[in-house]
Amino acid sequence: TQLLEQSPQFLSIQEGENLTVYCNSSSVFSSLQWYRQEPGEGPVLLVTVVTGGEVKKLKRLTFQFGDARKDSSLHITAAQPGDTGLYLCAGLGLNEKLTFGTGTRLTIIP
Amino acid sequence: DVKVTQSSRYLVKRTGEKVFLECVQDMDHENMFWYRQDPGLGLRLIYFSYDVKMKEKGDIPEGYSVSREKKERFSLILESASTNQTSMYLCASTSGAFDTEAFFGQGTRLTVV
Numbered sequence: 001t002q003l004l005e006q007s008p009q010f011l012s013i014q015e016g017e018n019l020t021v022y023c024n025s026s027s028v029f030s031s032l033q034w035y036r037q038e039p040g041e042g043p044v045l046l047v048t049v050v051t052g053g054e055v056k057k058l059k060r061l062t063f064q065f066g067d068a069r070k071d072s073s074l075h076i077t078a079a080q081p082g083d084t085g086l087y088l089c090a091g092l093g094l095n096e097k098l099t100f101g102t103g104t105r106l107t108i109i110p
Numbered sequence: 111d112v113k114v115t116q117s118s119r120y121l122v123k124r125t126g127e128k129v130f131l132e133c134v135q136d137m138d139h140e141n142m143f144w145y146r147q148d149p150g151l152g153l154r155l156i157y158f159s160y161d162v163k164m165k166e167k168g169d170i171p172e173g174y175s176v177s178r179e180k181k182e183r184f185s186l187i188l189e190s191a192s193t194n195q196t197s198m199y200l201c202a203s204t205s206g207a208f209d210t211e212a213f214f215g216q217g218t219r220l221t222v223v
Contacts, residue, residue: 006152035212040217041214041217042114042200042202042213042215042216043153043212045211048211090153092210096158096160096204097155097158097166097168098155098158098202100145100152100153100154100155101152102150102151102152103152
């Protein structure tokens with residue numbers, strides 16, 4: 001079983017603060033994705049990282065794939081209430097199996 | 111607009127009933143997945159299928175089976191529902207490329223009483 005552990009599980013911060021969410025595994029993945037899920041909806045893709053060490057930016061969100069392709073981080077700068085949601089990382093295995101992390105529930109307080 | 115459609119948003123079933131959850135995608139995707147989502151556990155993979163009539167066990171297949179007779183449809187079957195199968199069930203599909211995006215249905219919240 002390929003396990004993806006996310007930390008922290010819950011995070012509640014004030015608007016304007018910065019934060020980092022981590023996604024760790026002992027397994028190597030072909031690619032790693034980050035999704036955000038709103039209540040009552042399925043997860044929606046934010047980004048895919050493929051190369052070890054890769055960094056991608058999406059406005060105030062910065063995603064990094066670890067050099068060994070086993071871990072990833074999501075950094076949000078100047079968090080806003082609209083960033084509130086459940087963030088999920090997902091690793092794609094060589095057999096096309098898509099494994100999701102345990103999730104981080106983020107709340108931004110205005 | 112691409113779409114993954116799950117047949118029911120909410121279901122209430124009795125213990126011991128046979129339950130069918132249906133999922134249809136209109137993107138001609140090769141791969142389809144069934145997950146269950148429980149608080150603090152993220153999405154756990156039950157089964158996935160990479161081709162018609164092909165299936166692979168995920169991380170928690172016990173108590174479940176699946177059927178994929180047509181490319182666009184992937185069914186999850188609870189042979190004899192139990193209360194510990196009360197959960198949110200999510201279906202997803204991907205094209206099979208290594209950087210593929212997973213498209214999800216809106217989920218079925220199943221309660222077994």
